[in-house]
C-alpha cells in the first residue's frame with residue numbers, strides 16, 4: 001500500500017511552480033517561444049519569478065509546464081536528468097517539456113520566461129477585470145444555493161458548468177444546510193440541481209489536493225467526510241425530497257435510497273460506475289438498493305455500472321414518479337407546495353415511524369462502506385481511473 005501511496009503522491013503532487021496537473025492532456029510540447037522583443041536580465045528574471053506567484057488566474061497546466069521548462073533551462077541548461085518511467089505521468093510531462101527545449105541557450109530561456117510571465121500578468125489583470133463573477137463561482141461561495149419559501153427549504157447544487165460535481169467544500173456546505181433545514185420552520189426539504197445535470201457525483205479533482213500527511217491521510221479524511229455526509233441524510237428528521245432535474249451519477253444516486261421521495265424528469269439517468277472507477281458503493285446503497293430493487297438489479301447497477309433511465313429507475317422503485325421534462329419543474333413544485341401545507345409535525349413523526357427502526361443499521365453500514373472505500377481510494381485501479389478522467393482520456 002505504501003508503494004501505491006507513494007506513486008499516487010508523486011503522480012498528483014507537483015513542485016513549486018504548479019498546482020495539480022492534468023498531465024496526460026498535454027500534447028507533445030513543441031515550444032516556439034523565441035519572441036522578437038526579448039527582455040531578460042537576471043533582475044528581470046527574478047522579478048518574473050516573483051510575479052508568477054502573484055498571478056490572479058491559474059494559467060493552466062500547459063503554460064505551467066512551459067514555465068517549468070524555461071525555468072529549468074534558464075537555471076540549469078539543457079535537460080540533464082534521466083527520463084522518468086511512463087507511469088510517472090507528472091514527472092514525465094515535466095521532463096518532456098524541459099527536454100523539448102533542446103540546446104536553447106540559458107539566456108534565451110531566461111528572456112522567454114520573462115516574456116511569458118509578462119504576457120500572463122497582462123491577461124490575468126484584464127480577465128479579472130472583465131469577469132469578476134467568475135471568481136465567485138469557486139467552491140464555498142455560490143456552488144450551493146439554499147432558499148426557503150412556501151414551507152419548503154430547497155438546497156440547489158449550483159455548478160452547472162461542472163455538471164454539479166461535488167467539491168469537498170460542497171459536502172461540508174450540504175451538511176450545514178441540512179442541519180439548518182432540520183431546525184427551520186419549513187415542512188419539507190428538497191435537494192436539486194441547477195442546469196442540465198442533477199449531479200455528476202464526487203468531483204474527481206477532490207483527489208488531487210494531497211495534504212502533507214500524504215495520500216493515506218487524504219483517504220482517511222475523505223472517509224471521515226463521507227461518513228459524516230451520509231450520516232446527515234440518515235438522520236434527517238423531515239420529509240426529504242430529491243428533485244432530479246437531469247442525469248445523476250455516483251454518490252448523488254446512492255443516497256437516493258435515504259430520501260423519502262424522488263421525483264425525476266424523463267431526461268434523468270441513474271449511474272453508479274463504481275467498478276469502472278475502482279471504487280465501491282457508498283451512501284448505504286449496498287443495503288438500500290438490494291432492499292429497494294432486489295439483489296440482482298442492485299448488482300447490475302452497483303457492480304456492473306448499468307445506467308438506468310428514469311423510467312427504469314421508477315419501475316425498480318428507486319424513483320417515485322417520472323415527469324415529462326417540459327412540465328417537470330411546474331408539476332413537481334406545485335405538488336410539493338401542496339404537500340408542504342400538511343401538518344409538519346405529523347409528517348415529521350410519520351417519517352420517523354417509517355425510518356427510525358433502520359437508523360442504527362444504516363449508520364453501521366455507512367461506517368463499513370466508508371472504511372472499504374478508504375482502502376479502494378489507495379488502490380491502483382482507483383488511481384488509474386481517476387488519472388484517466390483527469391487526463392481527459394476517460395468519460396463515463
Ligand SMILES: CCCCCCCCCCC/C=C/C(=O)SCCNC(=O)CCNC(=O)[C@H](O)C(C)(C)COP(=O)(O)OP(=O)(O)OC[C@H]1O[C@@H](n2cnc3c(N)ncnc32)[C@H](O)[C@@H]1OP(=O)(O)O
Nearest residue numbers: 162163165200201202203204206219222226250251395396
Ligand atoms: C480520497 C479523496 C476523497 C475526497 C472526498 C470524498 C468525499 C466522498 C466521496 C464519495 C464517493 C463518491 C463517488 C462518486 O460519486 S463516483 C462518480 C464520480 N463521477 C464521475 O466519475 C463522473 C465523471 N464525469 C463524466 O464522466 C462526465 O463529465 C459526464 C458523463 C458526467 C458528463 O459528460 P459531458 O460530456 O456531458 O460533460 P463534460 O465531461 O464536458 O463535463 C463538463 C465539465 O464538468 C467536469 N466534470 C463533470 N463531472 C465531473 C466530476 N465528477 N468531477 C470533476 N469534474 C467533472 C468536466 O471535467 C468538464 O470540465 P471542463 O469543462 O473543465 O473540461
